[in-house]
Structure formats: structure tokens, C-alpha cells
Amino acid sequence: MLEIVFSAGILALIMLPVFMTFSTGNRNIQLTDAEFRAHTAAIELMEQIISLPFGQIKSGEYESDVIVDGGQFADGPVLFKFSPAEDLWRSMKVEDIRRDGKTLFKKVTVTIKYVAAPGSDRIREFFMKTLVANENL
Amino acid sequence: MQIASTVSSNITARNGFAIMFAVIIGTVMLILAVSLYSFVGHQHTGIQSIVNGEIAHFLAEAGINSSIGSVREAIGKVMSGTSGNQQLNQLLLNPGELEDICINDMLDASWNRDLEEFAREMDKDASIKVDVWLRDFSICETAPTSWADPAAKDGYLVIESTGTFKNSSRVILVKRKVRVGSTIPAWMGKFSLFVNDAARAGEGGFNIIRNDYRGMITDGPKPLITYNHATPDAPFEAGNMGDILREEAEKDIWQRRGWIWMGGRRSRLNLCSGAGDLGEIFHFYDVSNPNIFSPVKFSTPADALPDSFSSSLSIPWDKSSSSVRQVSYRFGHSFVLDGFHDRSNRKETDAMYEGNILSTGEKNAYSSKSSILHLFGDARKGYQSRTRVFGNVHIAFPRYASLEVKPEEPDVEALFTSVSPPPLYLLPSVSENAWNNSIMIQDIMGRQVGGPLLQSGMLCDSYADYALLMSRISELPYAESYNSMQDVYSNKAGRVFPSDAGILAMDNGLNLEISRDQHMFFKGRPTGQSLLQVIENRTQIEIDSINDFWKRFLNDRGELELNAIVSIKNSRQLDMQIPAAGKPQPMVVKGGGMIILQQGNLVLRGISCISPAEALTLVLAGTGSVSFSSTQPNHVNVVAPNAELGYGSKFDMYGSLCVGSIYADHRFQGGTVRFRPGQDPTTTGYNRYYKVFIDPKDSFWNE
Numbered sequence: 001m002l003e004i005v006f007s008a009g010i011l012a013l014i015m016l017p018v019f020m021t022f023s024t025g026n027r028n029i030q031l032t033d034a035e036f037r038a039h040t041a042a043i044e045l046m047e048q049i050i051s052l053p054f055g056q057i058k059s060g061e062y063e064s065d066v067i068v069d070g071g072q073f074a075d076g077p078v079l080f081k082f083s084p085a086e087d088l089w090r091s092m093k094v095e096d097i098r099r100d101g102k103t104l105f106k107k108v109t110v111t112i113k114y115v116a117a118p119g120s121d122r123i124r125e126f127f128m129k130t131l132v133a134n135e136n137l
Numbered sequence: 138m139q140i141a142s143t144v145s146s147n148i149t150a151r152n153g154f155a156i157m158f159a160v161i162i163g164t165v166m167l168i169l170a171v172s173l174y175s176f177v178g179h180q181h182t183g184i185q186s187i188v189n190g191e192i193a194h195f196l197a198e199a200g201i202n203s204s205i206g207s208v209r210e211a212i213g214k215v216m217s218g219t220s221g222n223q224q225l226n227q228l229l230l231n232p233g234e235l236e237d238i239c240i241n242d243m244l245d246a247s248w249n250r251d252l253e254e255f256a257r258e259m260d261k262d263a264s265i266k267v268d269v270w271l272r273d274f275s276i277c278e279t280a281p282t283s284w285a286d287p288a289a290k291d292g293y294l295v296i297e298s299t300g301t302f303k304n305s306s307r308v309i310l311v312k313r314k315v316r317v318g319s320t321i322p323a324w325m326g327k328f329s330l331f332v333n334d335a336a337r338a339g340e341g342g343f344n345i346i347r348n349d350y351r352g353m354i355t356d357g358p359k360p361l362i363t364y365n366h367a368t369p370d371a372p373f374e375a376g377n378m379g380d381i382l383r384e385e386a387e388k389d390i391w392q393r394r395g396w397i398w399m400g401g402r403r404s405r406l407n408l409c410s411g412a413g414d415l416g417e418i419f420h421f422y423d424v425s426n427p428n429i430f431s432p433v434k435f436s437t438p439a440d441a442l443p444d445s446f447s448s449s450l451s452i453p454w455d456k457s458s459s460s461v462r463q464v465s466y467r468f469g470h471s472f473v474l475d476g477f478h479d480r481s482n483r484k485e486t487d488a489m490y491e492g493n494i495l496s497t498g499e500k501n502a503y504s505s506k507s508s509i510l511h512l513f514g515d516a517r518k519g520y521q522s523r524t525r526v527f528g529n530v531h532i533a534f535p536r537y538a539s540l541e542v543k544p545e546e547p548d549v550e551a552l553f554t555s556v557s558p559p560p561l562y563l564l565p566s567v568s569e570n571a572w573n574n575s576i577m578i579q580d581i582m583g584r585q586v587g588g589p590l591l592q593s594g595m596l597c598d599s600y601a602d603y604a605l606l607m608s609r610i611s612e613l614p615y616a617e618s619y620n621s622m623q624d625v626y627s628n629k630a631g632r633v634f635p636s637d638a639g640i641l642a643m644d645n646g647l648n649l650e651i652s653r654d655q656h657m658f659f660k661g662r663p664t665g666q667s668l669l670q671v672i673e674n675r676t677q678i679e680i681d682s683i684n685d686f687w688k689r690f691l692n693d694r695g696e697l698e699l700n701a702i703v704s705i706k707n708s709r710q711l712d713m714q715i716p717a718a719g720k721p722q723p724m725v726v727k728g729g730g731m732i733i734l735q736q737g738n739l740v741l742r743g744i745s746c747i748s749p750a751e752a753l754t755l756v757l758a759g760t761g762s763v764s765f766s767s768t769q770p771n772h773v774n775v776v777a778p779n780a781e782l783g784y785g786s787k788f789d790m791y792g793s794l795c796v797g798s799i800y801a802d803h804r805f806q807g808g809t810v811r812f813r814p815g816q817d818p819t820t821t822g823y824n825r826y827y828k829v830f831i832d833p834k835d836s837f838w839n840e
Contacts, residue, residue, distance in 0.1 A: 007155035014163030021170035028177040032184065039188045050195060097255055104203065104251075107259050128188065130195035131259050133203030 027117060034087075035126065038112040041088050042128040045080075045110050049092070052078060054134045057106050059096050064089040064113070089113040097131070106132045189305035192263070196256060196300030197309040200265035203255075204248040205311065208269055208296050211244035212831065228271070229317050229829050232287035232656070235274035244269060262303045270295040271315070277674070282661040284323040284671045288824070291316050294831055314832040318675040318702055320731045321816045321826045322754050322776045322793065323668055324659045327651050329365045329395030329812040330512070331795040333665045333778045335530060336404040343508045343801050344407040347479040350488065351427075352409050352416020352516070355480050359787060359807030360415055361799070362511040365395040365524040367814045372770060372791055373749045374815050381519045386626040388640050391525040391619065392819075395793065395812030397512050398646060398663065399528035405612065406508035408534045410476030410489070412516050417507075420532065420618040421474045421634070423625050424516045435634045436541070437470040442606075445596045446470065449545055452589040455579070464549050466589050468596065469541030470606055474534055474634065477507040489535060492581065494608045496566040503533055503610050509801055512615060513622070523623075526616045527646035538564045538608045540578060540596075542588055552587040560586045564607040572600040614643035653819045665778020665795065672756050672776065676704040676733060677830040683713050683737075692727065695720055699730030699753070701830050712738040714766075715755070723769045729753045730828055738762045739777065741788070743769025749815055750825045752792070763796060765808065774816070792816070 045067065049057060058074035066072075067090040069082040082090075090112055097105040109129045116122040212225070224243045228235070241249070252265040274292030278284050296311040325331060336342065347355050354360075367376035384390055409417045412427035422433050439446065446468050454464045481488035487505045489495065514522030540562040544550040553560065560580045567576065574594025580586060597603040613635055620636035623629075629638075651659040678701050680686045686705050692698045695716075707713070713734050716724035723743030729751035736759040744753060757763060757777035765771070765788030774792040782796040788808035793816065799805075815822035 003153070003155050007159040010156060011159040011163055014159075014167060018163070018166045018170045021167075021174050025170070025173040025177050028174075028181065032177060032180050035181070036184050039184055042188070043191055046191075046195065050198070097258055099251075105199065105255050128192060129259055129263075130192050131199040131255060131265075132195075133199040133201075135202045135206070 034114050034116060034124070037085060038088060038114045038124075038126040039128075041082070041085055041090060041114075042110045042112045042126060044082060045090055045092065045112075046108065046128055046130060048078075048080060049073075049094070049108055049110075050130065050132045054106070054132065054136060057094060057108070057132060059094045059106065062092040062094075064091050067092060087115040102134075104134055106134075108132060186305055189303045190307055192302040193300040193305045193307040194309070196259075196263055196265050196302060197298040197307045198300070200252055200267045200298035200300060201296065201309055201311055204252065204267040204298070205296060207248045208244070208267065212269070212294065226829065229290075229315070230288055230824065230827050234276065235271060235290060235292065237270060237272045237274075240269050240271055260302065264301045265298065266301075267296065267298045270297055274315075277316075278323075278671065281657050281659055283659075283667045285656075285658055286319060286323070287656055288827055289318050289675070311835045313835060316675070316677050316702075316830045316832075317827055318677065318830070319823070319827050320702065320729050320752050320754055321818070321823060322731075322756070322774055322795070323671045324649075324651055324663050324818070325668060325774065325776055325793050325795050326816040326818050326823065327396055328793050328795070329363045329397055329524070329810055331398040331663075331665075331778070331793070332400060332799060333795070333797045334401035335399040335528065335798070336402040337798040338801055340403050341405050341407070341503070343404065343510050343799070344477070344504060344506045345801055345803065345805070346409065346507045346509055347486075347505075348409055348411070348415065348477075348507055349480045350410050350478045350482075352411025352413035352418070352476070352478075354415055357803050358509055358801070358805040360409070360507075360509050360511045361805075361807045362415075362515055362809050363395075363397060363522070364514045364520060364809060364811045365397070365522040366390075366393070366812060368514075368522075368811055369519055371811055371813075372745075372772060374813070376519070378519045385521065386623075388623050388627075388638070391523070391641065393814070393817075394522070394524040395814075395817070396525045396527065399526065399530035399615075401528070403529045403531070405531050405533050406510055406512070406615065407477040407503060407506065408532050409507035409511065410478035414515065415511065416476060416516050417511060417513070418474075418476050419516045419521050419622070419625075420513065420534075421621055421625075424521075425518065427516060432473045432475065433632070434471045434473055435632065437472070437606075438633070439469075442470055443597055443602045450589075450595060452591060452595065454544075454549065455585045455588050455590050457590060458585075464587070464589065465545040467543045467545060469543070470538065471541055472536050472538040472608070472634075474536055474611075476534055477503070477505055479505040479507075492563075494537060494563050494565050494581075495535060495610060496568060496571075498568050499566060499610045509805055509807060510799070513618060521622070523619045525619070525641060525644070526614075527644050527649065529643070529645065530615045531612045532615050532618060533610055533612050536609055536611045538606055540564060540591075544587060549587045556584065556586045558582075560584065560588055562588070562591070564603075566607050566609045567603070569600050569604075572603060616641045616643050651818055653821075653823075658818050665797065668776060668778060668795070669756070669758055672702075672731065672733060672754075673704070673758065675702045675731065677702045677828075677832075678704070680705045682709070683707055683711055683717075683734075686732070687717055691720075694725075696725040696727040696747075697753070698728040699726070699732070700728035700828055702731040702733070702828065704733040704735060706735050707737045710737045712740050714740045714742060715744060716742055722767060723771070726751055726753050726772070729826065731756060733758060735759060736761065738764070739775070739780075740785075741765045741771050741773065741775075742767040744771045744773045745769075746772040752813075752816060752826050754792075760797070762800075765790075772813075774813075 093109045095107045096103045112126045256263040256265045277291045278286040278289040293312045298309045412424040412430040449465045449467045490500045514520045576593040578591045619641045620638040623638045723745040726746045731754040733756040738761040754774040757780045760779045762781045762783040763777045764783040764785035770789045772791045776795045779797045782799045784804040787806040791811045794810045
């Protein structure tokens with residue numbers, strides 16, 4: 001009897017970190033899933049921007065209220081097209097990189113804000129940056 | 138007692154089982170938990186890598202997009218020679234294999250410094266690098282049986298952009314096909330004239346010119362004369378008269394000259410009489426001055442004559458009507474060679490058959506007209522142009538044979554030699570059927586001068602003996618004229634005919650060789666079809682129509698700027714006039730190249746290359762015709778092995794002419810084809826005519 005009690009104690013001691021690890025793993029899986037969706041969303045937005053002719057990539061800051069499915073990019077003819085994602089918020093900053101008075105590149109920074117895990121109030125951010133070259137020079 | 142002991146032992150054995158069980162379960166669970174944790178960590182890292190890779194890819198794209206213009210510009214400058222940097226050109230044109238090589242050093246590759254700066258501005262972990270490579274080059278003309286060109290190669294110009302973000306790299310390649318090919322039509326550059334099927338109109342089909350005894354054309358068709366060396370009046374790279382005359386005496390001069398190919402069945406070219414403008418008697422005799430030209434008499438060696446010539450014969454003399462007398466005579470044999478002539482100042486037609494020295498049978502077989510093809514230039518010093526001739530082609534020429542009569546009795550000899558002009562005992566041509574022992578052989582003017590009353594049977598036992606001696610139209614392989622001209626140039630004493638020089642003989646071209654500096658370009662039998670194949674494999678650009686061609690390759694000044702090997706489909710089978718109708722003649726060629734017309738006809742109206750370093754080759758792949766409609770010069774090579782050279786205007790061509798056949802009728806106006814020695818593949822001048830073509834179309838590769 002003593003042995004059983006002793007064994008249960010040992011098992012409980014071992015299982016405590018195990019359950020903690022499982023719990024952390026589970027949270028990480030949820031987080032990874034959210035992060036993955038955030039990355040995909042960032043790439044989705046980034047590709048839509050860099051595939052545009054250089055002249056149509058207007059510099060400026062774009063908040064999540066204008067970067068929505070069907071919304072206009074820079075009040076121009078280009079409309080955003082996004083996959084449905086309710087717990088993601090997109091924003092974007094487009095800056096000129098100039099030399100000798102000419103815009104050689106646009107620096108595009110896409111930021112995705114997302115809920116770390118379902119039901120959580122915690123908001124995380126993901127950045128993606130790249131350059132788009134001016135082909136017309 | 139024993140039972141109690143066994144039970145106690147079992148209980149002892151079960152002690153610790155629960156602990157062990159708990160430890161094992163716990164360990165397994167721990168391993169699973171750690172694995173899960175580790176897996177999630179890896180997944181997280183994996184996602185990060187994917188994202189970094191995406192960013193690296195975007196950076197690589199940005200690198201390509203930003204620098205491709207600069208790269209193209211730098212390459213364009215280098216290739217056009219405007220940069221003053223010849224390294225890349227030289228590298229591509231070097232004979233032999235070309236290993237993969239980065240050519241940033243040969244270009245003004247400042248873009249990498251800028252790209253690096255821009256990337257750092259974006260993120261300290263980002264970088265972009267763009268390199269330009271020549272890759273995957275291989276020699277593409279490697280078979281000496283068709284053409285082995287050590288400099289002709291295919292490969293790629295690769296613009297390689299590497300984007301790096303954190304630890305991820307992505308490479309984007311933009312590849313462009315690069316082709317290096319010669320605009321000279323392979324082995325045809327060694328030929329002045331190549332006629333694929335020379336005898337298409339029959340063995341004597343070319344013999345249609347009516348000329349007089351002096352070699353002046355009277356009317357009708359005119360000859361096509363090929364000059365197989367750089368003549369003094371060539372448009373560029375002209376020969377120096379002194380050098381031409383000095384080199385003319387070299388017995389191996391054929392090696393440096395353009396060759397001639399007369400393919401197909403046997404053809405026969407009647408040699409034009411005279412030493413005048415178009416006479417070809419220079420094949421046999423020195424024609425230093427056409428006005429004082431006189432033929433040389435060839436004496437037949439005694440050992441080649443019948444026995445009757447070895448001792449004196451006692452024969453009644455021709456004055457027997459007044460005084461019968463037997464006179465002792467010795468006989469020899471000689472002949473003179475002549476050309477074909479239809480007219481003389483005494484006779485309007487068939488003048489060469491006057492006096493019945495040549496037979497009616499020969500007249501029917503050979504006619505009195507000469508050939509429209511003069512393969513060895515003309516009689517002027519510096520313009521005589523013997524060379525190597527391939528094919529079953531013969532020259533035909535009249536041989537006037539005469540008996541050398543020498544009376545052995547002094548008074549008769551004195552009488553005989555006092556006659557002017559000297560007595561001439563021509564041996565008339567007779568057919569075997571007409572042969573008999575009593576054919577009278579007498580002075581051509583029928584004079585009685587103390588000569589013999591001679592009958593054919595006194596000298597010859599049979600027709601065979603007589604046939605060897607009589608006048609006749611002879612034939613000889615065209616190539617052997619080279620040897621007799623060598624005798625003339627080297628002032629050979631005791632000439633015989635045919636020449637015993639034996640330098641060149643009839644050659645069917647089965648084992649033709651073209652080489653330079655140990656490299657064998659060609660070995661075997663050249664054929665028009667294999668030449669077309671070699672040329673078509675060089676195609677760099679394909680165009681649909683002749684109109685599109687002119688739109689693309691004529692510059693604002695109406696000059697041709699080709700610099701490529703272009704194939705035109707021409708599915709409507711329109712004639713291609715060069716220059717096009719309404720454009721100035723001649724068309725100026727600023728950038729040479731090759732035009733391959735797949736079908737239709739070619740009509741040439743004058744083409745002028747502005748530089749000796751430019752050459753234009755026109756190829757007609759299909760059947761059809763090549764003709765000239767202007768007397769303007771044409772600096773061009775023509776390759777049309779299935780087409781016919783049609784009649785049109787008299788023409789002047791500086792280059793190589795390859796046709797399937799030549800349409801010979803009374804409308805043929807002839808012209809000149811001058812070999813262009815700078816295009817000869819056996820000389821280093823040939824190296825000037827390679828064109829490097831970089832395909833304007835990109836193909837993208839991701840790595």
C-alpha cells in the first residue's frame with residue numbers, strides 16, 4: 001500500500017512538468033497556427049502590392065480600415081482581394097528610397113496584427129519588409 | 138514450509154513493481170512532452186524560414202528588376218563595341234570551349250554597390266547581389282563532314298540575382314540564349330561559284346554564245362565570268378597588280394583562290410576564241426598583248442607518231458603536171474589550239490568550220506557557239522584567274538593539226554620555202570566511215586609549191602592512226618587548263634599539250650578538305666543540302682514576312698542593320714527584292730548578317746557593304762530563282778542550292794555564288810562573280826564575320 005502511494009507521488013511529480021509542457025506545446029501550436037495565418041496574410045498582401053506597376057505603388061501609410069477585401073488601394077483602381085480572416089488586422093507602410101532625386105525603390109512594410117490564441121485578448125504583431133525596384137529607370 | 142517460502146518470494150518480487158511502472162509511464166510521457174515541445178519549436182522556426190525565404194525571393198526580384206536595365210545596357214555597350222571594351226567579344230569569339238564564367242569584371246557592374254546599400258536601408262540582415270554569367274556554352278558546329286567551326290557556339294547569358302534575408306537565400310536567374318555564328322556560309326566561303334547540277338540543260342547546254350574570232354561578243358547572250366582572286370578593281374580588299382602578277386606564277390596559287398564546283402552529270406564548256414575582251418585562248422597561250430597575239434605551235438614528239446614519220450618518203454611532187462618527179466620528203470606533225478567562234482570577217486555563221494578542216498559531224502555535235510561560263514577570268518593580265526575546279530566538267534576546243542613537210546632535195550626545198558605565206562598542210566577531220574587511204578592532203582590554199590602529192594594512206598595504215606593526227610575538236614578536263622596556264626606563266630621550254638605539269642586533275646570532290654592552322658573545317662563531299670542544314674541551324678531570329686523584315690532591320694537612313702542570322706518564313710511566297718522596291722540602290726549594309734528566305738524568289742538590285750568587316754549572305758532554302766535586275770554591284774554571298782540562276786540584267790557580284798543550276802538561254806546577260814578573299818575560311822580574315830546574338834526574350838528560373 002505504501003508502495004502504491006509512493007508510486008503515485010512519483011508519477012504526480014513527473015506528470016506535473018509533463019502536463020505543463022503539453023499545455024505550453026498546445027498553446028504554441030495555437031500560436032503557430034495563428035502566426036502561420038498571419039504570415040500567409042502578409043505574403044498575400046505583399047504580393048498584391050509588389051506585382052503592381054511601380055508607378056501604381058503609392059507611398060503612404062495604410063491602416064487596417066482601408067486594407068480590406070474589395071477596398072481600394074490608395075484610392076486608385078486597384079482593389080484588394082483577401083482570403084477571409086476575421087481575427088487579423090492588416091496595415092502597410094510604403095516609403096520611397098531615393099537617390100539623386102529619383103525614386104529607385106519602394107520599401108514596403110506589411111504589418112499583421114493577430115490574436116495570439118482563440119479566446120485570448122493578447123494581440124501579437126508580425127512584420128514583413130521588402131523592396132520593389134523601379135524598372136522604368 | 139516450502140509453500141510458505143514460495144509465497145513470500147512472490148510478494149518480495151512484486152515489491153517495487155508499482156514504482157517501476159510509474160517511472161516508466163512518467164518517462165514515456167516526459168519524452169512525448171519534450172518531443173511535442175521540440176516539434177512545435179521546429180514548426181515555428183520552419184514558418185520563420187519560409188517567411189524569410191519569401192522576403193529573400195522578393196529581394197532577389199527587386200535586384201533583377203532594378204539592375205536588369207543596367208546589365209542589358211552594359212552588355213549592349215560591350216557587344217556593340219561602343220564601350221571600348223572588347224573583352225567580352227573576344228571571349229565569345231575565341232575558338233574552343235567556353236567554361237562558365239562570371240563577367241561582372243567586363244561590365245561596369247556598379248549596380249551591386251547600390252543594391253547592397255538599398256538592402257541595408259531596408260534591413261540590416263538583408264542583402265541583394267546581381268551577377269552576370271556566361272554559362273552552359275558548347276560548340277555547335279562540330280562535324281567536319283558538314284562544317285566544324287571552332288568559334289560557333291551556343292550558351293546562355295545568365296543574370297543571377299541573389300536575395301538574402303537573415304539566413305535564407307533565394308536565387309532568381311534570367312537566362313537569355315546566346316548564339317555565336319558566322320555570317321559566311323561555311324565551306325561556300327572557299328568557293329567562287331558552286332553549281333549543284335551544272336548539266337541540267339544537257340552536256341553542252343551552256344554553249345550558246347555567238348562570238349567572233351577575236352573573242353568579241355556579236356549579239357545575244359553574254360558570259361558569266363568568275364574571278365577567283367582579288368582583282369585590282371574589287372570594291373574593297375582589291376588586289377595589287379604587281380602582287381597578282383607575281384603570285385600568278387606560283388603553281389599552288391589555287392590554294393589561296395576561290396574554288397569552283399560544277400556538280401551533276403558531265404558538262405562541256407566550249408572555249409571562247411581569241412585574245413579579245415572575252416576570249417579564253419589564254420588557257421593555252423601567253424596573251425601579254427591581245428593585238429600581237431599569235432598562237433604557239435605544239436609539235437608532236439616523234440615517238441608518238443606512226444612509223445612512216447621516222448624515215449623519209451619518196452613521193453611525186455605536186456608539180457607533176459608540168460614535170461614529173463619523185464622527191465624525198467620527211468614529215469613531222471604539229472598542231473595549234475583555238476577557241477570556238479561563230480563569226481569571222483569572212484563568214485557570218487559557223488566560221489570555224491570554214492574550209493572543212495573540222496567535220497560536219499563535229500559541227501552538229503559541238504556547234505560553233507561558245508560557253509556562257511568563263512571560269513578562269515578573262516584574258517587581261519591580272520584578271521586571268523585559274524583555280525581548282527571540281528566536277529565532271531570539260532573544256533572543248535578546236536585543234537588544227539598540220540603536217541610539217543620538209544623536202545630533202547635542196548632545189549625543191551628552196552622552192553618550197555620561198556612561198557609566202559608558207560605552205561600549210563592541214564589534216565582534215567574525217568569520220569571513220571568517210572576514212573580511206575586516198576584522202577588527198579594538200580596545201581590549204583591549193584598551191585603547187587613543190588610539196589608532195591600526198592594521200593592519207595601513205596602516212597597512216599588505219600583510221601586509228603589518222604584519228605590521232607587529224608584536226609578535231611578536243612576535250613580536256615577543265616581543271617587541266619590550270620596546268621597548261623602554269624606552263625605559260627613559268628615560260629616552260631619545250632611545252633607539250635596536254636601539259637605534263639600534273640598539278641591539278643579532274644576531281645569529283647569526294648575528299649575535299651578545308652583547313653587552317655591544324656583545324657579541319659571540312660572534309661568530305663560538299664552538298665547543297667548539308668550546307669542549307671548548317672545554315673538553318675544558325676538561325677537566330679525568325680520573322681514571318683518580308684515586310685516585317687524590312688520594318689525591323691532597316692534604320693532611319695534606309696541602311697540594313699542586321700547583325701544577326703534571320704530566317705523569313707514568307708508563307709505567301711513573295712519575291713524578295715533587295716533593296717525593296719522604291720528604296721535607293723544600292724542598299725547600304727551597315728551591319729551584315731545572313732537572311733534565310735524559306736520560299737519565294739530572290740531579286741537583287743544592288744547591295745553595298747560599307748566596310749570590309751561586314752558581309753551579307755542571302756540564302757534561298759526552297760526552289761525558285763535568283764536573278765539580278767540591275768547592273769549595280771552586289772557585295773553579297775548567295776546560297777541557293779535548289780534554285781536556278783535566272784536571266785535578267787547583267788550583274789556584278791562580289792562574294793560567293795551557289796545555285797542549283799543556271800538557266801541558259803538567249804536572254805542570259807551574264808556578268809561577273811568576284812571571289813572575296815577576306816571571307817576565305819582558310820584565312821584569318823574569316824574571323825571578322827562572326828555575329829554574337831543575345832536573344833531579346835528572357836526565360837526566368839528560380840533556384
